[in-house]
Amino acid sequence: MSTTQELVAPPAPAGWKRALGKARSNPTTAVGVVICIIIMAAAILAPWVAPYDPADQDIFNRLQPPSAEFWLGTDQFGRDILSRLMWGGRISLTVSLGAIFAAAIIGGAIGLISGYIGGRFDLFVMQVMDVLLSFPSLILGLIVVALLGPELINLVVAIALTAIAPFARVARAPTMALKERAFVEAGRALGFSHTRVLFRHILPNIMSEVMVMGTLWLATAVRVEASLSFIGLGVKPPTATWGGMTRDGFENILDAPWLAVFPGLAILFLVLGLNMVGDGLRDATDPKLRNE
């Protein structure tokens, strides 16, 4: 039997790697990655590289404009804006990453299980998700934080709650398509349990969709966290948060406009960077666009 003569299909990298490769060649994504890395590095390294202590008040240097000493100026208590921005980034990223991580796991599991089981159960679950989805995330987050109290963990809960439904939807659609594929039936025939089929065979195949969604929703989470802090429902002062700093700056906008501009720009850049990455990844993994 001449099996060696059967041509081996040209090796193509597996889906996720291919998507990454394709995304890397897209200039928008590349710029997005650079933006995200710079901001994340600044936030992670804040304790070591921030020029000042973010809480140090200096009554002789209040409301200083940007200078060689204070690169981005100081606020009404004389605290260094750059240092506070770096520390504030930690809060933004912690809350957003935590919330999206939780939402991806909970929402992803709901979508996976609901899509796999199907039938009336699926119909019911998706109706509940639609209801959750129909609520504006900011209002939902607002109420939940207001009721639970403005603690970091509650912010994570509130933002996660607003993002569960979209993750459930994103996980469900490919699950429903995958469960019809023969390899799922083959697994059952081989005596695999539903749990094994679901988590060992279907889950790895929907990961790329969920991860793309994760980057896009990370951007939304950063925005919602900043908005909540701006409204005054973020992590309590004196902890630096970008939204809270924007709010403080806004209250001094006539005297020191840079106070509001710099944190605003920080939020904008992080959201933009994440959107650029998510967009590139989505284009690269979207089967409809793949053949273009």
Place this chain on the structure above:
Amino acid sequence: MTGFVLRRLLAAVPTLIAVLTLVFIIVRIVPGDPALVILGDQATPEAIAALRTRLGLDRSLWAQYFSFITSALVGDFGVSMVTGRSIMAEVGAVLPHTIDLTLASMIFGIVIGVPVGIWAALHRNGVVDVAARVLSLLGLSFPVFVSGIFLLLAFSLHWRWFPVIGSADLSDYGDRLHKLVLPTVALGLVMAAYITRVTRSAMLQSLGEDYIRTARAKGVPWRRVVWVHGLRNASIPIVTVVGLYVGILLGNSVLTEIVFNRPGLGKIIVGALNQRDYTMLQGLMVIYCFLIVVVNLITDLLYGVIDPRVKAE
């Protein structure tokens, strides 16, 4: 058509009840005892008991749920715990401002987004298309309060074209419009960006369909093909996004109202949060639900107008 409208109206009732149930869970069950939340840890047991009676919290959860749903469905949104005024009256007083802003932002988003999206689709990968893609990504990334503050800094403080204080006299239409410009741009930016993207991809898709190619081959003028056939098909996703975004506009108007110091639903909600006005919050959530369900209903009806097949189904 009447039958279609009636069917959709009836179908909206279960949705409404479901959303109200969610509100009940969030407001009543998630935080534990609202009386404790309102009064804080230091409150005496007597004060808590009194408040519980006043808010009807001493009844069974089912009884509370039932009366919550029934009164909401007949349009009774309750009374503010703090001012004692009817929530409907408080909201009614500021609703015109919120509706002004929401509608204006929606129109802004459509007026900018649809033509730019079509233009970009027709000149795919051209300069306009690339610019539209980059700029829409940027617009999408603006938190409303950031765009609001930037606009305020530039156009009110630097150039002084627009007032800083945003509350307008409702009967003076010129003033009302003038004060609406900046908030509208701030709030409508994200919507314009989204609509641009959706229009672009929907147009690209619909222009690629077979029958469009057929129409072209048959000699139907290109202009007509684009506007009549292309846009008709693209309009379903556009309407979907607009419908979805009205909810987001309503949510984001909280931020716009703070930045531009405008009265509105958002201002009330923040006020209620600060004063722990529990009944007000609950009533506001219910009102948001109604607004969103109504918007979804209008979206559905628009589908029927755009695409007769939806109605027949």
Place this chain on the structure above:
Amino acid sequence: MTAPVLIVEGLRKHFVAKKGFPKPRTIRVRAVEDISFTIHAGEAFGLVGESGCGKSTAARALLRLIEPDAGTVTWKGENVLTAKGAALKALRRRMQIVFQDPYSSLDPRQSIGSALMEPMHVHGLAEGQEARRRAGALLEEVGLPPAALDRFPHEFSGGQRQRIGIARALTVEPELIVADEPVSALDVSVQAQVLLLMQDLRKRRGLSFLFVSHDLSVVRWFCDRVAVMYLGRIVEEGPAGRVLANPMHPYAQMLRDASPVPDPARRGVLPRIIGEIPSAANPPPGCPFHPRCVHAMPQCSQVMPGWTLAAGDNQGGVACHLHG
């Protein structure tokens, strides 16, 4: 004659769907109405019929990949349809399936080695190096180099994937393989190789086969016995040589006459048969074949023909009033 391994009796599977809004109508697709047959040890049993007659549904139902509505399936005296938990898992080891579409039958994110070792792990047959050694040996047995263990499905051609699918079925040392049109999705040039491989395995390992196919010439070459299905029922059954050369049932005769003789270019193409295939959602009364039957008699549209044994020993039988 060897002992029976698999006995299927009165198997039935209907699909129910609700369609239409606001007044939903219930549509019942009678994919498998009433099927009985027996497979003996080492025997290859063919199942033929037009597209949509319920072959795949029957195969999946008897393996409990979908739950049948009625009937009994017995594996060596053990009731398959009532088995639960560990007993069902043990039964699953005995019967394996090879699918038609080699592209969707392998998990795209799982390496070949892992796909072959996972069933061994699940059934506690082998772990670690021993499992890997067995997996490599299985690959060799199906004609692939052991180096394929660390590759992923997309690196293989359709024919190679089908070999991998067969190797995976063999990991649990089954006694019966259900092959649902195992070669019809493959290039004609590759079909023969895969068929030869299965024939080889069958002889070497003494496997029994339930072989589902459109292709009468392949069935005739591969199978000992064959059943002809029509609208969810078996209309004729018997030794492959007899049924395919001298069919008794008018439908089987039609299949034979429409079948393109050894032209390999048309293999796997459904023979064109006169008349429209009636829908399994709305089967005609009496003999289900009567609207298309050239021999139809008045009683055919009213009375369902019973099962008549063919003359001779072990020559099978037929369901037709002509032979009643």
